[in-house]
Amino acid sequence: MATKPPILMPGDTIGVVALGSPLAKSVIDARIEVLRNMGFKVVVGNFVYAADGFLAGTDQQRAFDLMQMFDRSEVKLILPTRGGVGVAGILPFLDFQFIRQNPKIISGYSDVTVLLNTLYEYADLITFQSLMLIDFNLGMPKYNFDQFFAAVSTTPATRIIENPPEMPLVSVVPGNVTGDIVGGNLTSFVDTIGTPFEIDTKEKILLIEETHEPINTVYRYLDRLKLAGKFDDCVGIVMGQCTDCAAAYGKTYDDLINDFIVPLGKPLMTNLATAHGTYKAAVPIGASANLDTMNNTLTILEPTVSAE
Numbered sequence: 001m002a003t004k005p006p007i008l009m010p011g012d013t014i015g016v017v018a019l020g021s022p023l024a025k026s027v028i029d030a031r032i033e034v035l036r037n038m039g040f041k042v043v044v045g046n047f048v049y050a051a052d053g054f055l056a057g058t059d060q061q062r063a064f065d066l067m068q069m070f071d072r073s074e075v076k077l078i079l080p081t082r083g084g085v086g087v088a089g090i091l092p093f094l095d096f097q098f099i100r101q102n103p104k105i106i107s108g109y110s111d112v113t114v115l116l117n118t119l120y121e122y123a124d125l126i127t128f129q130s131l132m133l134i135d136f137n138l139g140m141p142k143y144n145f146d147q148f149f150a151a152v153s154t155t156p157a158t159r160i161i162e163n164p165p166e167m168p169l170v171s172v173v174p175g176n177v178t179g180d181i182v183g184g185n186l187t188s189f190v191d192t193i194g195t196p197f198e199i200d201t202k203e204k205i206l207l208i209e210e211t212h213e214p215i216n217t218v219y220r221y222l223d224r225l226k227l228a229g230k231f232d233d234c235v236g237i238v239m240g241q242c243t244d245c246a247a248a249y250g251k252t253y254d255d256l257i258n259d260f261i262v263p264l265g266k267p268l269m270t271n272l273a274t275a276h277g278t279y280k281a282a283v284p285i286g287a288s289a290n291l292d293t294m295n296n297t298l299t300i301l302e303p304t305v306s307a308e
Contacts, residue, residue, distance in 0.1 A: 001285040001288065002305060004245070004305050004306040005076075005104050005125065005126065005152060005306065006302060006306055007155060008076050011040065012040060012041070013042070013079070014040075014045060014079055015251040016079050017069055017079070017188075018045065018047060018065070018081045019057065019079055019081075019087050020083050020085055020112070020117065020204065020217065021085055021097045022050070022056040022190060023056070023081075023133075030137070031135075031137060032048035033138055034138065043075060045063055045065030045066075045150045046068070048081065055089075056086075057069075059090050062086075062089075063091075067093075067095060071098075074173075076104060078105065078106040078263040079106075079108075079136075081134060083110025083113075088114045088191060088197065089116055100123040105125075105152050106127050107130045108129070109184060109280070112132070112184075112188075112263065113129070114188050114197060117197075119198070120180075121197075122197075126284050127285045128283070128285040129274070130270075130281075130283050130287065131144060131206070141274075141279055143279050144279065144280045146282050147161075150282065155302050157303065158300060158301055159300040159304075160240050160281065160299050162297070163271070163272065165278060169294075169298070170270045171293035172261075172262060172293070173267055173295045174269075175236060175293050175294070176290070176293070177205065177291050178288065179290050179291075181205045182201060182286070183206045183207035183208055184275070184286075185209060185210065186209065186218065186225075186286070189221075190224050190225065191225065200233075201230045201231075201234040203235055204237060205234065205235060207274070208222075208237070209241055209272075209276065211276035215255075217218060217257055231264050233292050235291075237268045237269075239269070239272070240274025240275060267293045268293060269293055269296070288302050289301060
């Protein structure tokens with residue numbers, strides 16, 4: 001069972017870091033103001049406003065900021081500004097033993113996928129595919145806030161992940177399996193294959209979502225996972241959204257799921273509100289979950305933060 005980070009309470013301190021691509025200072029400052037208006041204290045990494053082309057500073061600078069946030073006892077939640085590209089570059093510079101000894105909530109999606117799964121694998125830490133700093137704006141759906149704070153600020157024994165009422169979950173291949181949840185953004189997942197930080201799917205429930213990729217490219221990435229044995233190893237599959245993924249050669253995302261994922265024969269749920277979509281479920285990476293596609297439920301079986 002992975003380590004649960006300490007719970008986020010009203011008035012706690014949030015640490016903001018840039019781990020991948022840069023974000024405009026005006027956007028960062030506006031989102032920080034939202035956090036402060038919600039009652040949180042905010043500390044900002046040394047290199048949050050840095051920009052080096054498509055990266056927010058060097059790999060070492062971004063890793064330094066992350067480690068500093070794990071070192072600061074007052075910080076309870078670490079929020080990346082955004083994803084983009086480059087998060088994998090910080091991994092060789094992280095001290096996983098130190099992180100293991102100083103667990104904190106860390107949330108994100110997109111290219112942050114590689115960090116979330118690596119911290120679960122190497123630091124035994126539950127992490128969260130959920131909101132980043134860029135998402136803290138007054139126009140964000142209430143569903144997203146509710147999901148986020150249910151995951152990081154409450155300690156129910158179990159939590160059923162539900163979509164908004166107008167967006168039903170769809171169970172496609174029947175089954176009932178239990179395992180830790182891993183995965184996230186498909187492109188970032190595929191990029192770990194063959195590296196020391198390759199995502200382990202053995203006896204896990206595999207989550208996949210994507211954005212802004214044509215369906216033939218999504219097929220290519222799924223096939224790479226298949227060739228790498230990731231679908232053989234997992235016990236069940238949850239397909240999130242593929243936002244703004246254009247049809248290709250007459251094939252849609254739903255076609256690809258039916259043609260490629262369904263024949264794998266693993267318990268399969270689709271249409272989970274995820275990450276790049278308007279609605280964002282909070283999925284704890286590394287937490288034990290039950291995928292019941294007979295009753296169309298995805299249930300987190302343990303508290304994902306510690307009240308101690």
